[in-house]
Amino acid sequence: MPKRSDIRSVLIIGSGPIVIGQACEFDYSGTQACKALREEGIRVVLINSNPATIMTDPSMADATYVEPLTVEVLDKILANENVDAILPTLGGQTALNLAIAAAEAGLLEKHGVQLIGAQLDSIEMAEDRELFKQAMTRIGLSTPRSALVTSLREARECIDEVGFPAILRPSFTMGGAGAAIAYNAQEYDKLVLWALEQSPRTELLVEQSVLGWKEYELEVMRDHMDNVVIICSIENFDPMGIHTGDSITVAPALTLTDKEYQRMRDAALAVIREIGVDTGGSNIQFAVNPATGEQIVIEMNPRVSRSSALASKATGFPIAKLAAKLAIGYSLDEIRNDITEVTPASFEPTIDYVVVKMPRFTFEKFPNATALLGTQMKSVGEAMSIGRTFREALGKAVRSLETGRDGFDLIESDNLEELERAVTVMSPDRIYQLARAFRLGLSKDRAHALTHIDPWFLHHLHAIALAESEVAELSGIESVDVERLREWKRMGLSDPRIAKLCGASASEVRSARHAAGIRPVYKRVDTCAAEFAADTPYLYSTYEEECEAAPTNARKVIILGGGPNRIGQGIEFDYCCVHAVMALREMGIEAIMVNCNPETVSTDYDTSDRLYFEPLTLEDVLEICDLETPEGVIVQFGGQTPLKLAVPLQEAGVPLLGTSADAIDRAEDRQRFGDLLSTLGLQAPPWGTARTIDEALKVAKEIGYPVMVRPSYVLGGRAMERVYTEKGLTEYFARAKDVGLPILVDKFLSNAVELDVDVVADKTGASVVGGVMEHIEEAGIHSGDSACSLPAYSLGSDVIANVKSQARAIARELGVVGLMNMQFAVAGGEVYIIEVNPRASRTVPFVSKAVGTPLAKIAAKLMMGKTLEELAIEETVPEHVSVKESVFPFVKFDAVDTILGPEMRSTGEVMGIDATFAHAFSKAQEAAGNVLPSSGTAFLSLRNEDKAAGLDIARGLTELGFSLLATHGTADHLQDAGLEVARINKVLEGHPHCVDSIANGDVNIVFNTTEGTQAIADSHSLRRAALTCGISYFTTMRAARAAVSAIAARTQDGVRVQALQHYHP
């Protein structure tokens, strides 16, 4: 049966901001769904609060609502739009939860819409652990012994049967949030209470631990004809115990016989049928006892997931696209396999390579959090690699991660005992520690006993380690045996790793390799292991005989992507890369994408003309350049990853497009940057550089405390801190010298307003300011963490005009062709330049959506030689206001302070858009999950210099009907001004104190400003309490003011929604 005729308009729910556990994979799936439905002539309405996504590009849907993902908003949208059906299975857990909430609120009946993809009862059955367990029992499948509890008492009752260690899994959370393992009765009670709090339903599953069992996942698709296919099997390198998102995983499953695999497949088919997912994709996880083969079902996601994005990239089978088509009535056999173009989609992909996914962690951003892995996901991104063997793919995955490793290095310990202890701990470094230990003589059997990692995987890791040792016996590369070198390359050893081991340079190894004719070939990902001819150029490298790349003679450009997501470099850069691809294709130029992040739209095989799924290292990129001989390479759009390659690529003779590598260096090198500003007569805050602590102290003394300190050449404010005293500076220096010298010391401008400016410039020197964003928090908060407003909301037009003209002057002087981002600080009427980045910035997608101009696309065209005049691009300052707010992963990291600072720690962003600043800010807060209360008690604890300004805020709150609660100093001040305020102790002043009040639910909103290391440490527990209790809190005065205005606006006007297409017709 072809397409259903009763569905003419579909609402797709997106996944909102990027958070740990929910990243760009849902932009990939949502974008595919939009395309798939629109090509069927269906009107697509989209809701997603995340502006950094391709799916929220106005061209992707017919009506795009960049609005908070709440039931109220959904209600308004359904009232506005004539929607027949809601598709909730492509926007992660967020979308499913919103769909459930909307259904429970009666929205489906109210607006006469239906859910497609999955029905409410199947979602419930899959998500509710008890119902799921019952369902599995009905179909004869085993699940871990478990009990569902809603209180500590119930939890204590069930533990005897379940036994220790026990896994605690809160219901209805995403990415395993709140899950924990209890090993004994002592820690059990505490963990139960904590986990109960994490569940939106105060419900928790206490479950038998299957630590050490083998872990597998199957990606399953079903259509309305009840045809079911397995798209991909995935095996975890790490046994059960580490969240699959944090595990190294491999596709296909490699250590199952056909009997065991088919048994798992049968189980997966039974599960999807019993749960009743009508159409679309699901992910089912299994554990297998390695000693007996006993198999149990762990869980099922009745929707596309991060794993389905991985499975799609691993096989070439577009799960999300198919899920969308199946949801509107097609059956699998009615849809063509895009890659072969001749066979139907009703088949199971088979692959002739091995895929390895490795998670990317950012524990360095959260020094107080321990780098331990468990059932709660902590990684912020991932890299995928493809090789013809596991070893080759593993080597490529390691270098794709960009953790400074070219191979199994950075663990230098020679102490085998210490390493043996280390590998028993589930940490991100375990695989590297194992490799090191193998080089020191650890046996494979002992490694298995220590880690429970499958002997097959250990064998290969061992072989790599021994090869590394073998390389280390060489001195220099000249004496290398060509056949050995070939074998090492086939094993996945990188040129720089070989170089480091044998004491040569990477370029010497490359030359030796080229001289010996050892070059990679490129194979195609074709879904069918070459059984059918496939024209889709989705390629990966390997060291074998036949190359299938078949480069064309067309005009072509290579775009380098951003690699794995991490804090400071995420989906925004993928958005820019995808726009660059679109621009090139519009110009009839072949766009060649290189990237290794499986979550992204850029690595969709039909985004670019040709896709190389490869690590973004000099070695890998140069080989592609040699093969393709492009007109040029674009390094501006993928963030720091490709930017780091600019100079070496240029030195290797690869033409770079747009702004020159020298201009980039002029902006990044502090001395040259200073000279540049002098030339133009512009000013930066006083600064100096230091290589020793004495130099640093001297510079700081000259320019005066507080100072901002950071290593040079960093992204995302890595190791950037505000320092108030000599002691603080000395401590910082001791820590930071590992991150990199020299250290930059800048004067910190107190109470300055910070601005972000994005500019596009062409080869003639002309430039257009895309947008000026005013940060809501004072200067000193990393721009990536700060909320901001476009247009500026508090500064005068003369200041803005001044800032724009400075930005244009810099662009002209640097010779920027393409994008440039600048940060300014305005203090005491003076404008200071903080930073210049002649490349795409994190704010480009937000600005593009706020002003309705696709900046990245325009920039790409400028880089190809077009001019702003030819493209008729002019500056637009919108009438409406857009506010960006950041989203943080603090809840995942115990003991981490939530106070904002110069080191970026947000994972994602949301956008609020409305006619007024107050409304836009209110929406942004709501979208970020900071629900602003309309009444109740406001708690204030302000530093001395904010107390005067705090008066207005307190007065505003009183007028809105809030009662006030304040710590003694703040209360004194408010009382003196005649306000009614209740008093409470600071934590240090003893019980009952403010944290007690928050924990008891007596506080509805928190305003807390503080300064100085000690004061910050003292108030840490206060902010942490607000976070865990889900109370919105503000740590700067400007944000506090904005919050009060937002509450007022919201109280007065209620919720209102508007499609992006309305703002930019």
Next chain:
Amino acid sequence: MTIDTQQAAVLVLENGRVFRGSSFGPAVERIGEVVFNTALAGYQEILSDPSYAGQIVVMTAPQIGNTGINREDMEGAKLHCSGLVVREASPVTSNWRSETSLSEFLSEQTTPGIEGIDTRALTRVLRDEGAMRGAISTDVEDVEGILARVKASPSMEGQDLASTVSCTESYQWHEPKWVPPEFAKNREVVATRFNVVAYDFGVKRSILRDLRSVGCNVTVVGLKTPASEVLARKPHGIFLSNGPGDPAAVASAIDAVRELVASKTPMFGICLGHQILSLALGAKTYKLPFGHHGGNHPVMDLSTRKVEITSQNHGFAVEESSLPDTLRCSHKNLYDDTVEGIEVVDSPVFSVQYHPEASPGPHDASYLFRRFVDRMQSLQ
């Protein structure tokens, strides 16, 4: 595993292409028809499947041997193919049922393996030029000599290989389907209710196990067994097995099957059995360019329009246009529209080209064994 510790080996194709790699298993030379199989798991079942007699199997999945070899997964009494070509053979095994390694097994069975081959390039040659003869050899210095021997070997067309693998004496089959050990304890196998005579053209044990598990008391007979002898056993049903080679070369069986169809005894054929049934009723078979060998082929049951993912292993197929009025096409391959199943009109006789017993492969088509039982049941 590393090249310097292994003997060099070559795979020489009849078109002159030479692939160089390393030997694993025994260093012997074998000639056969080179075919590729796209299954991800199940190399042991493939190697021991009698249908691969006379063939050198290329596994497109790059890492083979990971789970070793065990007693339970054998599809024949021994290894039947002529050789094995892989990208990388695992020197270690990791599986709770593994008893020996792949290379040890190949050595025991005197069947050569070659690894380190660009199996994707090789597969593309076979896909574009068709399955062809080839040899695995460690005589790496004399490629010309090997090529001459390859060219002198008989081609697959017209070869009666079934006779070489069929049983010589009839026997009873008792073993039921494999079940995981946690279920084996409390297992109840259905009682046998139907006497079935199974023609052995190279039968896979999984077929016999499946028949037993649906309640058949199976007597396996050799392929030369005359129809009269089969009918004398008064079977409730007759089964025609899979097997190697050209179906048209198994003349005696074709004649016997024609007689048996006339008896209106329920009959079920798989693979070569399906081709023999078709030939017996007047249809024609032909050789496919590179055959179907894998575990992911979509087949549509034309009566329900449902798609099943199937296990496939055949080089010949039944020509649809040659089907007489007495035969109806019941299943089709959605990859290339070839005939995957037939039914004899107004008769309890049917067959499929693919492998409902899977092993290796998905179990989607296991309903066909129950259908066979239903056919026998309805005549009681």
